[in-house]
Amino acid sequence: MSQNISVKVKVWRQDGPQATGQFESFDLSGISTDMSFLEMLDTLNEQLLKEGKRPVEFDSDCREGICGSCGCMINGMAHGPERGATVCQLHMRSFKNGQTIVVEPWRATAFPVIKDLVVDRSAFDRIIAAGGYVSVKSGRHADANVMLVPKDTAEKAMDVAQCIGCGACVAACPNASASLFTGAKITHLALLPQGKVEAARRVQRMTDQMDSEGFGGCTNIGECLAACPKEIKMEAIVSMRREFIKGAFAEPPRQAGSDNA
Amino acid sequence: MNLDSKIPSGPLTQKWENHIANLKLVNPANKRKYTVIVVGTGLAGASAAASLAELGYNVKAFFIHDSPRRAHSIAAQGGINAAKNYPNDGDTVWRLFYDTIKGGDYRAREANVYRLAHLSTAIIDQCVAQGVPFAREYSGELANRSFGGAQVSRTFYARGQTGQQLLLGAYQAMLRQVDAGKVTMYPRREMLDLVLKDGRAEGIVARDLVTGKIERHAAHAVVLCTGGYGRVFYLSTNAMNSNATAAWRCHRKGAAFANPCFTQIHPTCIPVAGEHAQSKLTLMSESLRNDGRVWVPKRKEDAKKHPSEIKDEDRDYYLERKYPSFGNLVPRDVASRNAKDVCDEGRGVGSSGLSVYLDFRDAIKRDGENVIREKYGNLFDMYHRITDENPYQVPMRMYPAVHYTMGGLWVDYNLMSNIPGLHVLGEANFSDHGANRLGASALMQGLCDGYFVIPYTIGHYLAQVGAFKLDSESSEFKAAEAAVNNEIKRLMTVNEKGKRTVNEFYKDLGKIMWDKVGMARNEAGLKSAISEIQKMRAEYGENLKIGGNSSELNKNLEMASRVGDFLELGELMARDALMRKESCGGHFREESQTPDGEADRDDANFSFVGAWEYKGANAEPALHKENLVFENVKPSQRSYK
Numbered sequence: 076m077s078q079n080i081s082v083k084v085k086v087w088r089q090d091g092p093q094a095t096g097q098f099e100s101f102d103l104s105g106i107s108t109d110m111s112f113l114e115m116l117d118t119l120n121e122q123l124l125k126e127g128k129r130p131v132e133f134d135s136d137c138r139e140g141i142c143g144s145c146g147c148m149i150n151g152m153a154h155g156p157e158r159g160a161t162v163c164q165l166h167m168r169s170f171k172n173g174q175t176i177v178v179e180p181w182r183a184t185a186f187p188v189i190k191d192l193v194v195d196r197s198a199f200d201r202i203i204a205a206g207g208y209v210s211v212k213s214g215r216h217a218d219a220n221v222m223l224v225p226k227d228t229a230e231k232a233m234d235v236a237q238c239i240g241c242g243a244c245v246a247a248c249p250n251a252s253a254s255l256f257t258g259a260k261i262t263h264l265a266l267l268p269q270g271k272v273e274a275a276r277r278v279q280r281m282t283d284q285m286d287s288e289g290f291g292g293c294t295n296i297g298e299c300l301a302a303c304p305k306e307i308k309m310e311a312i313v314s315m316r317r318e319f320i321k322g323a324f325a326e327p328p329r330q331a332g333s334d335n336a
Numbered sequence: 337m338n339l340d341s342k343i344p345s346g347p348l349t350q351k352w353e354n355h356i357a358n359l360k361l362v363n364p365a366n367k368r369k370y371t372v373i374v375v376g377t378g379l380a381g382a383s384a385a386a387s388l389a390e391l392g393y394n395v396k397a398f399f400i401h402d403s404p405r406r407a408h409s410i411a412a413q414g415g416i417n418a419a420k421n422y423p424n425d426g427d428t429v430w431r432l433f434y435d436t437i438k439g440g441d442y443r444a445r446e447a448n449v450y451r452l453a454h455l456s457t458a459i460i461d462q463c464v465a466q467g468v469p470f471a472r473e474y475s476g477e478l479a480n481r482s483f484g485g486a487q488v489s490r491t492f493y494a495r496g497q498t499g500q501q502l503l504l505g506a507y508q509a510m511l512r513q514v515d516a517g518k519v520t521m522y523p524r525r526e527m528l529d530l531v532l533k534d535g536r537a538e539g540i541v542a543r544d545l546v547t548g549k550i551e552r553h554a555a556h557a558v559v560l561c562t563g564g565y566g567r568v569f570y571l572s573t574n575a576m577n578s579n580a581t582a583a584w585r586c587h588r589k590g591a592a593f594a595n596p597c598f599t600q601i602h603p604t605c606i607p608v609a610g611e612h613a614q615s616k617l618t619l620m621s622e623s624l625r626n627d628g629r630v631w632v633p634k635r636k637e638d639a640k641k642h643p644s645e646i647k648d649e650d651r652d653y654y655l656e657r658k659y660p661s662f663g664n665l666v667p668r669d670v671a672s673r674n675a676k677d678v679c680d681e682g683r684g685v686g687s688s689g690l691s692v693y694l695d696f697r698d699a700i701k702r703d704g705e706n707v708i709r710e711k712y713g714n715l716f717d718m719y720h721r722i723t724d725e726n727p728y729q730v731p732m733r734m735y736p737a738v739h740y741t742m743g744g745l746w747v748d749y750n751l752m753s754n755i756p757g758l759h760v761l762g763e764a765n766f767s768d769h770g771a772n773r774l775g776a777s778a779l780m781q782g783l784c785d786g787y788f789v790i791p792y793t794i795g796h797y798l799a800q801v802g803a804f805k806l807d808s809e810s811s812e813f814k815a816a817e818a819a820v821n822n823e824i825k826r827l828m829t830v831n832e833k834g835k836r837t838v839n840e841f842y843k844d845l846g847k848i849m850w851d852k853v854g855m856a857r858n859e860a861g862l863k864s865a866i867s868e869i870q871k872m873r874a875e876y877g878e879n880l881k882i883g884g885n886s887s888e889l890n891k892n893l894e895m896a897s898r899v900g901d902f903l904e905l906g907e908l909m910a911r912d913a914l915m916r917k918e919s920c921g922g923h924f925r926e927e928s929q930t931p932d933g934e935a936d937r938d939d940a941n942f943s944f945v946g947a948w949e950y951k952g953a954n955a956e957p958a959l960h961k962e963n964l965v966f967e968n969v970k971p972s973q974r975s976y977k
């Protein structure tokens with residue numbers, strides 16, 4: 076049953092990318108346990124506006140766990156205490172009356188803070204741009220049923236393809252590694268016949284890009300697995316490594332333009 | 337205002353091929369001389385940006401999100417239609433066309449809808465080639481399911497995350513072009529104005545949402561893919577940042593807004609929870625109606641009882657009773673209206689009395705819990721998490737919520753608005769769904785527009801205007817930039833003295849829209865909505881509290897300008913609904929119903945697209961009519977009995 080609780084929210088405030096930040100605490104009462112965590116922040120922001128203060132900035136869009144916009148550390152846990160859920164799916168019934176809730180942005184060199192809880196995750200787009208696709212053009216293709224894909228393979232591909240790119244894996248990892256994110260895309264495409272064609276080149280380029288963005292290396296700690304709202308498994312990282320080794324032994328790709336030779 | 341739909345002549349089934357043959361082409365070596373601005377990178381925008389860049393055009397892609405992968409399209413759950421007829425159950429392109437035009441209650445163009453059905457099969461081939469992991473059968477072939485408003489299984493899906501997988505496919509295709517240097521992305525940018533030169537769209541003014549800087553961008557054509565405006569109702573299934581601003585600003589610059597009152601209310605959403613600060617409603621995919629049975633108690637007195645205490649003979653499975661041939665799979669507008677009716681009769685369940693049951697008891701008994709879990713597991717989990725009730729044990733509770741807007745900027749067969757050079761794709765245009773959209777057809781339309789229509793039609797336009805020199809320093813650009821700056825300055829000045837927050841105004845608008853321009857509309861309600869909104873607009877101009885400043889990331893300021901546009905659009909929606917004295921699809925005028933309470937369409941007087949011309953902030957807009965001609969199907973009263 077829903078009830079009303081009071082909480083103390085200790086939230087990271089940072090005016091801009093170059094500014095130094097600090098925590099600021101706010102007391103909130105009359106918070107319904109049916110409220111989502113982000114609706115609690117909305118309520119805080121309305122209160123701040125009425126007091127003439129600057130609202131807390133945070134990203135959110137779908138508020139149903141699929142767009143990957145939201146994300147922050149709550150009491151030291153990426154996306155908060157509920158497993159397999161994003162911040163926007165977290166409800167205030169997960170908190171006790173009188174509890175202090177510490178809210179911080181993702182912290183990683185590759186995710187600079189823009190303001191308060193908002194960070195820049197464009198490094199993820201650059202990793203995908205480095206080959207996280209199948210190089211087909213829009214147009215006519217063979218009938219979709221010409222190439223059969225075993226049901227089990229399609230399901231496995233879907234298990235990793237459902238990554239929402241939120242960055243919780245990076246935020247949770249002591250090394251700030253992006254291996255789970257990168258591995259998920261590499262695995263999705265390597266599993267399917269459509270993606271196999273470019274697998275060797277893809278894994279090389281994507282992992283190079285990942286390293287150059289300033290993400291740390293993976294040392295199998297596994298914090299990312301606990302934080303991932305889509306519960307993507309270690310298999311994604313293992314299979315990325317496998318693809319990497321396979322790629323290293325594959326024939327080096329011909330240089331672009333060699334078709335004209 | 338010239339509303340020439342440019343429907344090609346010839347038989348329906350050959351119009352598109354004939355049209356392509358007659359379109360002008362830009363030679364491959366010349367394509368690199370053209371720049372196209374794509375605003376919005378959801379399914380429509382990302383697929384368009386990728387396809388245009390592949391052809392060789394330079395594309396500048398703008399979006400308000402931090403990444404294209406966040407666009408609202410990501411949230412689509414249930415599936416995408418295509419007339420593949422893989423299940424061998426009698427589907428054809430013609431049947432998909434027919435279902436869609438009938439589903440839209442004969443308020444869409446035959447030629448557009450036929451093209452959509454015709455291209456639907458190519459979309460599936462395209463997405464599979466990209467590596468979209470659609471659901472499959474044990475044979476390794478693609479799986480299908482049925483969706484509301486259809487009697488064949490033609491819906492392709494990827495668990496309950498079809499939109500996500502399709503968007504990621506389009507996003508990846510677009511990023512491939514970023515990698516190739518043909519697409520430049522402008523993240524966290526909001527288009528705030530369209531720039532016209534000699535009556536043609538030649539660029540946009542956008543705000544960098546991180547720094548507040550106003551920018552000018554020139555192009556040979558603009559492609560608007562900014563999604564729908566369902567959030568004019570405040571509470572809806574749409575994402576928090578979905579908005580009408582880009583489309584509305586184009587409207588102010590002369591683009592006609594068509595059928596603004598055509599709104600889709602989706603029957604299966606998690607009901608409003610109570611009095612707390614609820615920010616959004618959550619959709620439960622329509623696919624649930626394949627196995628879930630909708631009911632309420634027969635007697636009012638039972639409405640407050642626990643469902644397990646209500647015996648079968650005391651339950652009213654009202655959709656199965658009233659519509660035996662479609663049963664729980666009637667189209668959305670019919671299902672929503674019936675839910676409202678039974679709640680209005682006092683038979684609604686839940687603490688507020690504003691919900692109906694969607695019950696899986698019989699399906700679980702028939703197929704076993706595992707089968708149901710495999711089909712709908714993620715939806716059941718989502719429901720459980722939000723409501724704290726376990727749907728494997730107690731029936732889900734559902735209530736209709738605003739979900740989609742069929743109205744939008746008017747476009748011709750080439751997807752160009754009445755402003756030369758301004759093209760509009762996806763949910764932002766008005767084109768293919770008439771007065772009601774069938775499930776799984778928005779994804780189809782967005783991708784059809786982006787992958788398969790605009791790549792052909794934009795060349796026709798560009799070839800005619802030529803690769804003129806782009807100039808964002810022109811007086812037209814500077815004037816547009818100054819106007820945007822002034823508007824922001826004005827908002828920040830009001831803010832200094834204002835007392836009511838953006839959100840307070842916004843909620844009030846939502847309530848007016850839901851109560852008076854929602855599921856059932858009547859003359860008195862619509863008139864009072866118009867006058868209430870006008871009053872609110874006046875106060876909005878004087879008493880608005882925003883906070884922060886304009887040279888930094890300031891989400892309240894973003895919302896302030898979006899809500900300002902929603903207020904104007906809300907008024908136009910009420911006017912359109914008032915003008916349309918018939919009921920059709922999702923537009924239900926209480927004055928126009930059949931004796932058994934179904935929508936009573938008036939083809940003699942309203943078989944047209946209502947396109948509105950902007951005449952000034954406080955002037956009455958002008959109505960223009962594009963008559964709908966049906967040469968191939970005979971509009972009949974829809975019956976799902």
Ligand SMILES: Cc1cc2nc3c(=O)[nH]c(=O)nc-3n(C[C@H](O)[C@H](O)[C@H](O)COP(=O)(O)OP(=O)(O)OC[C@H]3O[C@@H](n4cnc5c(N)ncnc54)[C@H](O)[C@@H]3O)c2cc1C
Pocket residue numbers: 375376377378379380381398399400401404407408409410411412413414415416498499525526527528561562563564573574575578579581582619739740761762763764775776777778779780782
């Ligand atoms: C919960 C839910 C489930 C759905 N399920 C289905 C389904 O199963 N099947 C189906 O067919 N349809 C479904 N729909 C409908 C469908 O998802 C949408 O109609 C469709 O995805 C819209 O795509 P779009 O590309 O037109 O716009 P969107 O995906 O909304 O993209 C809009 C883009 O515009 C950008 N933008 C907006 N304003 C501006 C601005 N001013 N300046 C710059 N950029 C801007 C945004 O950043 C974004 O990139 C569902 C909808 C919802 C809400």
Ligand code: FES
Pocket residue numbers: 134135136137138139140141142143144145146161162163164
């Ligand atoms: S807001 Fe979309 S995942 Fe949380």
